[in-house]
Amino acid sequence: MLELRPNCECCDRDLPPATREAVICTFECTFCADCARDVLGGICPNCGGELVRRPIRPATALARNPASTERVFNPDCRRAAG
Numbered sequence: 001m002l003e004l005r006p007n008c009e010c011c012d013r014d015l016p017p018a019t020r021e022a023v024i025c026t027f028e029c030t031f032c033a034d035c036a037r038d039v040l041g042g043i044c045p046n047c048g049g050e051l052v053r054r055p056i057r058p059a060t061a062l063a064r065n066p067a068s069t070e071r072v073f074n075p076d077c078r079r080a081a082g
């Protein structure tokens with residue numbers, strides 16, 4: 001099951017489960033749309049895979065299967081992509 005991480009790994013912006021501004025790679029590395037486009041060029045910096053928009057989990061499903069609250073943040077992301 002998708003983790004639905006709570007933030008962008010690159011800029012630490014909050015990405016609530018209902019946002020359409022979140023993108024993920026196949027390993028669920030999670031970024032905001034701005035970082036994905038402007039910093040990462042649509043490619044996950046961790047695994048080299050493509051980033052696609054994270055699907056919205058419907059509210060009823062979210063109640064049964066809550067989003068992750070574990071923040072993942074990699075401050076080197078922006079520097080590496082420079």
Ligand SMILES: [Zn+2]
Nearest residue numbers: 008011032035
């Ligand atoms: Zn970001």
Ligand SMILES: [Zn+2]
Nearest residue numbers: 025029044047
């Ligand atoms: Zn990745």
